[in-house]
Structures are given as structure tokens and as C-alpha cells.
Amino acid sequence: MTCYTRHMRILGIETSCDETSVAIVEGGRTVLANVTQSSCLEHAATRGILPEAAARRQLEFMLPVLDAALRTASVTLADIDAIAVTSGPGLIGSLLVGVATARTLAVVHNLPLIGIHHTLGHLSSTWLLPTSERSPATSSSPPQFPVLTLSVSGGHTDLWYRTGHTSGLLLGQTLDDAAGEAFDKGAVLLDLGFPGGPALSRFASGGAPSAIPFPRPLLGAPRENLDFSFSGLKTALRYTLRDRGGLSSLTEQQRRDVAASYQEAICRHLLDRIDRALDRHPESVELHLVGGVSANHRLRELLHEALSRRSSPPLLRLPAEMAYCTDNAAMIAAAGYFLWTDGKVPSAVKADAGARLDTVVTIS
Ligand code: KG4
Numbered sequence: 616m617t618c619y620t621r622h623m624r625i626l627g628i629e630t631s632c633d634e635t636s637v638a639i640v641e642g643g644r645t646v647l648a649n650v651t652q653s654s655c656l657e658h659a660a661t662r663g664i665l666p667e668a669a670a671r672r673q674l675e676f677m678l679p680v681l682d683a684a685l686r687t688a689s690v691t692l693a694d695i696d697a698i699a700v701t702s703g704p705g706l707i708g709s710l711l712v713g714v715a716t717a718r719t720l721a722v723v724h725n726l727p728l729i730g731i732h733h734t735l736g737h738l739s740s741t742w743l744l745p746t747s748e749r750s751p752a753t754s755s756s757p758p759q760f761p762v763l764t765l766s767v768s769g770g771h772t773d774l775w776y777r778t779g780h781t782s783g784l785l786l787g788q789t790l791d792d793a794a795g796e797a798f799d800k801g802a803v804l805l806d807l808g809f810p811g812g813p814a815l816s817r818f819a820s821g822g823a824p825s826a827i828p829f830p831r832p833l834l835g836a837p838r839e840n841l842d843f844s845f846s847g848l849k850t851a852l853r854y855t856l857r858d859r860g861g862l863s864s865l866t867e868q869q870r871r872d873v874a875a876s877y878q879e880a881i882c883r884h885l886l887d888r889i890d891r892a893l894d895r896h897p898e899s900v901e902l903h904l905v906g907g908v909s910a911n912h913r914l915r916e917l918l919h920e921a922l923s924r925r926s927s928p929p930l931l932r933l934p935a936e937m938a939y940c941t942d943n944a945a946m947i948a949a950a951g952y953f954l955w956t957d958g959k960v961p962s963a964v965k966a967d968a969g970a971r972l973d974t975v976v977t978i979s
């Protein structure tokens with residue numbers, strides 16, 4: 616392995632969906648730049664992402680975002696030690712833009728190229744320091760394993776018991792929709808626009824979380840079960856609205872109550888599984904909440920409350936900045952660093968829309 620006089624500096628590229636992001640991260644923690652441009656708001660008209668439209672924006676944004684990241688970090692490509700890029704899963708057209716850019720940079724500048732599974736990026740996001748903190752020596756200490764991590768985004772809902780960056784047990788996954796998808800589909804039913812998660816969360820803030828008794832998913836499942844299911848909640852929301860004469864028959868306050876109760880049901884299902892996992896693994900030193908849904912204020916609030924009820928709770932760690940919750944390249948650069956230091960850099964980098972996590976993480 617190459618020896619560096621300073622911490623290895625990785626340029627990360629993330630283009631798996633509708634965010635074009637480039638970051639420069641040193642030693643897996645110090646963020647010199649994390650620049651993200653999103654085409655998200657453009658997809659509001661279609662209430663969802665059109666893959667071709669997202670890929671066209673990726674093409675347009677890629678080089679300006681790369682330039683902006685290098686300028687922000689005050690470095691040139693000659694100061695970079697390796698390139699890390701999200702190789703999957705995601706939208707193939709979007710992924711190809713990032714992978715082609717990363718491969719070109721790696722070849723032209725003779726740098727190692729590290730392909731990253733998107734979820735490994737989210738799992739690494741809690742190691743990132745705030746962009747204002749440039750000195751790791753005086754910064755907060757890095758997370759300690761074993762870590763219990765709930766990774767909740769628009770594409771996955773995974774509960775992990777992690778013994779290292781690239782090793783651990785996958786305790787539970789969603790059987791149907793992801794938690795973020797439940798927010799997005801709920802927002803469509805409530806006509807709250809796109810992206811749905813933040814919109815539903817904002818709208819719910821004026822509502823009563825206990826107004827509607829939504830069902831508890833997988834209620835009959837034994838306590839050992841750590842899987843998730845959200846599609847029943849979405850159906851219950853549809854019937855709740857239908858039984859009340861449709862959305863237009865409700866007052867604004869009633870709509871807010873429905874939104875708050877729906878959000879509450881999603882959050883409580885997530886918390887129930889965290890609680891079960893902590894009972895199974897009380898030795899977990901830290902509990903991490905990552906992915907787009909980790910930005911949700913109610914989920915954070917309920918999590919703090921739940922941990923305060925435990926006799927010896929683990930340390931709760933959230934991504935240090937909101938920008939590290941949703942898709943960003945800093946987490947990809949961090950993941951690249953950890954794969955490198957664990958000696959697990961994949962030999963080939965290829966855009967793969969259906970990439971499997973067990974190709975990079977030992978799941979036992
Ligand atoms: O991690 P992410 O940016 O992209 C994926 O990997 O999917 O997560 C995006 C998801 C979307 O479903 C979005 O609605 C949800 O995260 N999300 C939220 C919030 N912010 C983003 N869900 C609930 N509350 C939020 N504040």
C-alpha cells in the first residue's frame with residue numbers, strides 16, 4: 616500500500632439518482648469540499664424522477680460541480696490520491712455519468728479508482744466531520760465499533776450490527792417499500808409535492824400524531840424479527856382518506872393530523888426495530904441513524920426519547936450535517952478510504968443498477 620505523508624485525500628463522486636455531488640475528503644473524515652447540485656425540484660411536475668431527465672441533468676452538472684469542489688477545497692487534481700465513485704445501485708443513466716467521469720480522471724491522472732456501493736457510503740457518513748472542522752487532532756473522536764446502524768433512504772431500509780467498516784450482520788431489511796418511499800408515496804396521496812419526505816415532515820409539524828390509529832406493521836411477527844414493512848401503511852393511508860370522503864373533504868387541520876399520524880406510524884415502526892436490535896445487542900457502543908430519512912425531526916426526537924428510557928443506552932450518532940444525510944459525495948469518499956484501509960478495494964469498477972452489498976461487505 617502507498618504511504619502518504621498526510622492523510623490520504625480522496626475525491627468522491629456520487630451520481631446514483633438526481634444529485635450530482637463531488638467531494639474531497641482526507642483520512643475518511645475531514646471534508647475539504649462537498650458540493651451537491653440536485654435536479655430534484657425539476658421532478659415535481661412528474662411527482663417522481665424520470666430516469667432520462669435525471670441522467671441529462673447529471674451530464675450537465677458534472678463538470679461544473681467537479682470544478683466547484685476543487686475550488687472550494689483549494690486543490691487541483693494533482694493533489695488527489697484516489698478517486699471513489701458510486702458504482703451502484705441506482706439509475707443506470709445517472710450512474711454511468713459518475714463512473715465515466717471517475718474512470719477518465721483516474722486514467723488521465725494515474726490514480727487508483729475505487730467503486731463504492733451506495734449503501735456503504737451512507738454507512739460511512741457518520742465518520743464525516745462538519746465542513747468547518749479541518750483539524751482531526753482537535754475534533755470529536757471517531758465512532759467506536761460495534762455499531763448498530765439504521766440506514767433509511769428512498770431505496771433501502773437496513774438495520775446493521777457492524778463490527779467494522781466492511782464487516783457485520785445485516786439484522787433486518789424492508790420486505791416491500793423503503794421508509795423514504797413510504798414518505799414519498801404518502802406525500803403523493805396527501806398532494807404535498809415532491810420530494811415527499813421533507814414536504815410531509817413540514818406539513819405534519821402542525822398536526823396531532825395520535826389523531827389516526829394507523830396499524831402497526833408486522834404486528835404478529837415474533838420479537839426476533841427485525842424486518843420492516845411499509846406498504847400496508849401506505850394502503851391504510853389511502854383507505855383513511857377514502858373513508859373520510861377524499862382529501863378535498865378534509866380541512867387543512869385534518870390533513871395535517873393525518874400526515875402527522877402517518878409520519879408517527881413510520882417512525883414508531885423504525886423505533887420498534889431499533890429497540891429489539893438493542894435488546895439483542897446490548898454491547899453496541901454506538902447507535903447510528905443514516906440516510907435521507909435520518910433528516911426527519913420527529914424520528915430524531917422519538918429516538919432521543921426512546922434511548923433516554925434505556926438503562927445503559929449506546930451513544931447516538933447522527934450525520935454531523937444535514938447534507939450528509941441525503942445523497943452526497945463526501946460519504947462516498949469516506950467509504951473509499953475505509954475500503955482502501957481495509958484492503959477491500961473491488962478489482963473492477965462498473966456501473967451496476969442492481970449492485971449487491973455483499974460484494975463489498977462481509978455479511979455473516
Ligand atoms: O439517502 P437519500 O437522499 O437517497 C436514497 O438513497 O434514496 O434518501 C432520499 C429519501 C427520500 O425518500 C426522501 O423523501 C427522504 O429520504 N427524506 C426524508 C426527509 N428528507 C429526505 N424523509 C422524511 N423526512 C425528511 N426530513
Ligand code: ZN
Pocket residue numbers: 733737768769906907941942
Ligand atoms: Zn442514498
